[in-house]
Amino acid sequence: MSRKKIAILISGRGSNMGALISAAMDPSFPAEISLVLSNRPDAKGLQRAQDFGIPTAVVDHKDFGGDREAFEKSVDEILKANKIDIVVLAGFMRILSPYLVNAWAGRMINIHPALLPSFKGLATHERALEEGVKLHGATVHFVSAEMDDGPIIIQGAVPVLDHDTPDSLAARVLGVEHKIYPKALELVASGKAKVKGGTKVTTGDTAEATAPLIWP
Numbered sequence: 001m002s003r004k005k006i007a008i009l010i011s012g013r014g015s016n017m018g019a020l021i022s023a024a025m026d027p028s029f030p031a032e033i034s035l036v037l038s039n040r041p042d043a044k045g046l047q048r049a050q051d052f053g054i055p056t057a058v059v060d061h062k063d064f065g066g067d068r069e070a071f072e073k074s075v076d077e078i079l080k081a082n083k084i085d086i087v088v089l090a091g092f093m094r095i096l097s098p099y100l101v102n103a104w105a106g107r108m109i110n111i112h113p114a115l116l117p118s119f120k121g122l123a124t125h126e127r128a129l130e131e132g133v134k135l136h137g138a139t140v141h142f143v144s145a146e147m148d149d150g151p152i153i154i155q156g157a158v159p160v161l162d163h164d165t166p167d168s169l170a171a172r173v174l175g176v177e178h179k180i181y182p183k184a185l186e187l188v189a190s191g192k193a194k195v196k197g198g199t200k201v202t203t204g205d206t207a208e209a210t211a212p213l214i215w216p
């Protein structure tokens with residue numbers, strides 16, 4: 001089996017990146033983390049990646065004076081030069097233009113801290129508490145041109161408890177993120193996650209296999 005070459009794009013601390021790197025240390029995992037790229041030179045995750053011996057790159061969006069496509073072209077060149085197969089967005093806080101989304105259609109995935117299609121955008125935990133939902137969670141999806149949209153690969157759910165604050169809820173959701181992102185990457189890299197009709201993803205997973213995704 002040839003392992004797929006992965007680039008993880010980050011903007012911050014990179015805890016999801018860390019979970020993906022750990023999963024990919026297993027030689028039977030169908031993907032290897034070949035590159036970590038950040039749009040922020042000060043992203044904490046860069047040092048963390050280097051500690052694991054993973055090559056890193058920085059493309060600072062501020063160097064492009066608001067020209068989104070020029071920024072993305074520069075990112076794309078680095079991805080191509082590293083012969084990347086799949087791009088994984090892990091807390092990459094830039095809205096992507098159709099340029100990069102189309103270039104990587106079907107080969108770019110994202111994690112969002114909510115049960116999509118609820119709570120797209122920012123401050124998802126605050127809004128979940130305001131709405132009084134009893135279940136919250138995280139979603140991994142293929143990236144499409146709309147923000148926090150695209151065929152859903154996997155979701156993980158956690159309860160919302162009476163005493164929750166945005167921080168306590170975020171911490172519970174982050175636990176589920178670290179579980180579902182490696183699983184989603186495995187499904188995509190192995191070819192088990194297939195997009196049907198442009199909107200839905202089938203994975204062939206059983207109820208037993210997905211049960212641990214509920215408040216693991």
Ligand code: GAR
Nearest residue numbers: 012013014015016017091111112113
């Ligand atoms: C994660 O909670 C991720 O779901 C979220 O940013 C955090 C990054 O944390 N992403 C988004 O909100 C994207 N819409 P991390 O750097 O520790 O992985």
